[in-house]
Amino acid sequence: MMDNELFIKKCKKIVNRYERDSHDLFVVWLVKAGKNNKALIGAPKSNYYYEITYIGDENVIACDIYSLNHSENISNKELS
Secondary structure (H helix, E strand, O other): OOOHHHHHHHHHHHHOOOOOOOOOOEEEEEEEEOOEEEEEEEOOOOOEEEEEEEEOOOOEEEEEEEEOOOOOOOOHHHHO
């Protein structure tokens, strides 16, 4: 099993492979379920976020990278 502190450290090391200016990485979301860990990691001024999963039974870490394709503000009144 991996504790959250070690997992976050490994996540940031992985994201450092992709982000040049990565000293201000931040954790958006973090969960531990059984032997598994999952985190969403963001980087300032980046259009990407990183979903990193530790699969405890296999002792492997998977990294999925997502990019922002569209952003829009919608008034709540429009949805009434």
